[in-house]
Amino acid sequence: MTTTGTLTRADLAEALHHRIGLSRADSASIVEQILRHMCEALSNGHNVKISGFGTFVLRDKGERVGRNPKTGVEVPIAPRRVLTFRASQMMRERIVAAG
Template sequence: MAGNGTLTRADLADSLNRQIGLSRAESASMVESILDMMSVALEKGENVKISSFGTFVLRDKTERVGRNPKTGIEVPIAPRRVLTFRASQSMRDRIARS
């Protein structure tokens, strides 16, 4: 993992390279392929579940009224689709132990 505390695509590819022995190009290609499959599924409106890790869930939010915090003026917030992540119970347990 990079020194900044963020796991990147390059870190994932490097891990595949070291642990499985794939070439750097093969490792990077595999990471990209997995992320592309996840992105396509989400674009189609499907949820993405990874056992023992969590689920990426799409939610449709309806239009609602918000308020500008500086002026207090009410502003309509357009309906939109948002992506959320729900960690699995085993992932939550792992995080709680660390």
């Protein structure tokens, strides 16, 4: 992982390169293919579950009334689809143990 504390595509590709011995180009290609496949599934309305990691879930939020915090004026918020992530129990336990 990088020193920024953020795991990037390049970091994932580099891990594949070192641990499995694939070329850097092949490693980057595999990471891109996996991410593209996940994006396509989500775009088509499917949830993505990675066992032991977590689940990316699409939720439809209905229209609601919001309020401008500065002025107090009520404004309608349009219905929309949002992406949420729910970590698996195993992942939550690992995070707690690491903290």
